[in-house]
Amino acid sequence: MPLPATNADLWLRRFRPSPAATRRLVCFPHAGGSAGFYQPVAAAQPPGTDVVVLQYPGRQDRYREPCLSTVESYADRISEVLDGEPELPTVYFGHSMGASIAFETAVRTGAVSALVASGRRAPAASRTEYVHRLDDAGLLREINRLGGTESALLDNEEVLRLALPAIRNDYRAAETYEGTPGTRLDCPIVALVGDADPKATVAEAGRWGEHTTATFRMRVFPGGHFYLTGHAAAVNREIAAELARLGDSAASA
Secondary structure, three states, rough: OOOOOHHHHHHHHHHHOOOOEEEEEEEEEOOOOOHHHHHEEEEEEEEOOOEEEOOOOOOOHOOOOOOOHHHHHHHHHHHHHHOOOOOOOOOEEEEEHHHHHHHHHHHOOOOOEEEEEOOOOOOOOOOOOOOHOOOOHHHHHHHHHOOOOHHHHOOOOHHHHHHHHHHHHHHHHHOOOOOOOOOOOOOOOEEEEEEOOOOOHHHHHHHHHHHHOEEEEEEOOOOOOHHHHOOOOHHHHHHHHHHHHHHHHHHOO
């Protein structure tokens, strides 16, 4: 008889376990996204890296669980789960809504060595958006406009019916999130963004620099909101560079 799932079992996926890891990468999916999106990221990371991918409630094997309604509630739950993991130098990588959740989780845990924020405006850059209030047809048009893996759902009515509640919920969480402009992390922040992203302009992404007392850098890629699917190797190199920096810092110490 299988053992009951723990909180960590529900939230954390390890596609390439690394028991002797010396550093950790935590991946935060986008609105409506699931852990499977990050399997290629996990496979591309250097040996010795514990790659942990979050699986939010309300989707795939957790579809029976209620979704969380705000970025802050996601961060509250995730920080509790991560606090139970063995301590390692850690990089957070989040795309779109995942970048906001990663930032708020970093604020709560206070134990992050670097944040890589992809395809998301900085918490200090506010917008008024109401996609989550659209009817199903309007929400589907938005998914199709942005592209990404979720657009494939449009061809499968049964999968779409199961996925739409989580997608709408996450859009609501992302669009109603209002970060505190003065909140800063004590670790480097790297912002990655597509030059034609309708959800995060280059200027909005650049404001991530306002949220760190350490270094900030930004890289702009050709493409839209899901630019990273066409530039996977380059994005993985950016993440690997931050992980390598952790090793360099440890060696210096």
